[in-house]
Amino acid sequence: MKIIGPFMIIIGLAGLGFSIFEFLTLDFHEEPKYFWMSFAAMPIIFVGFILTMPAIQRKILRENEGLIKGQSRIIGEGFKEGFVGKQKYCTNCGHSQNINAKFCSECGASFKNE
Numbered sequence: 001m002k003i004i005g006p007f008m009i010i011i012g013l014a015g016l017g018f019s020i021f022e023f024l025t026l027d028f029h030e031e032p033k034y035f036w037m038s039f040a041a042m043p044i045i046f047v048g049f050i051l052t053m054p055a056i057q058r059k060i061l062r063e064n065e066g067l068i069k070g071q072s073r074i075i076g077e078g079f080k081e082g083f084v085g086k087q088k089y090c091t092n093c094g095h096s097q098n099i100n101a102k103f104c105s106e107c108g109a110s111f112k113n114e
């Protein structure tokens with residue numbers, strides 16, 4: 001099923017190309033023998049595209065899904081670290097501080113002995 005779609009597009013384009021090539025290289029008195037090919041090729045290309053599109057859409061969706069999941073995980077971790085996980089409170093004034101802070105940004109108290 002994965003190969004049929006692109007295969008039909010290739011066959012259709014080849015048939016279409018061949019019939020156009022034959023049409024362009026004809027002499028005026030000649031009847032085109034393979035002109036029907038372009039009419040046959042159109043629906044083949046069309047069906048080929050219909051068969052190929054869901055596979056392409058799934059592929060795009062799959063690639064983006066991983067990207068979206070990765071991004072939301074990073075954002076989620078950032079939120080957790082920023083607002084919940086890596087916070088501490090000043091024992092002097094109660095102002096919330098980053099876990100790595102050495103001095104309180106509000107009152108200047110030292111966090112050395114914590």
Ligand SMILES: [Zn+2]
Nearest residue numbers: 090093104107
């Ligand atoms: Zn403080």
